[in-house]
Amino acid sequence: MTHYCEPQWWNFIELARNAQEAYLDTAQLVKHYIGLIYRLKKNKIDKKPILLYLYWNPTNASEIEEYQKHDQEVKEFKDMVTGSSVEFISMSYPELWEAWSKEPSLADHAKKLMERYFVRI
Numbered sequence: 001m002t003h004y005c006e007p008q009w010w011n012f013i014e015l016a017r018n019a020q021e022a023y024l025d026t027a028q029l030v031k032h033y034i035g036l037i038y039r040l041k042k043n044k045i046d047k048k049p050i051l052l053y054l055y056w057n058p059t060n061a062s063e064i065e066e067y068q069k070h071d072q073e074v075k076e077f078k079d080m081v082t083g084s085s086v087e088f089i090s091m092s093y094p095e096l097w098e099a100w101s102k103e104p105s106l107a108d109h110a111k112k113l114m115e116r117y118f119v120r121i
Contacts, residue, residue, distance in 0.1 A: 009033055012080045023070035024077060029053060029088075036086050053090040058121045061092075094118050 005013065009030065016026055029051065036049045053074070061067035074090045081088050097118070100110035 005034070005037070006084050008081050008084055012077070015080075022073050023066060024073040026077060029077070033081075033084075033086055040085070048085065048087055050087045050089055053088070054096060055090070055092055056117070057092045057094060058119055059094075060120045064121070 012026070013030060016030075019026075032051055036051060039045065040049060055070070055074075057067055058064070061071075078088055078090060094114065097110040097113045100106040101114070103110075
């Protein structure tokens, strides 16, 4: 498998073997990374793939320990895989909806999503 993994990803996999339970499902992210690298090499794709991690946060996420820990895990993960041929981007659904709200064709839909799902818990 090492011929599919870049050093930063392989190092992460090695460290993750002894990791404690976490909020970020890094095993799933690694599976997607390997799939992207396999496809990239098999089809000789010339573009840089993006692994986008989307997650939901309530309006008061900064007040909740579990969300704070999740955000820290995402930041640490991103730092570990920086420089990869697969770009890792993380974004909350509220951030995505905010970006959509600036697109005329998506603005109404984004507004409805924010009204329904961007809530305080």
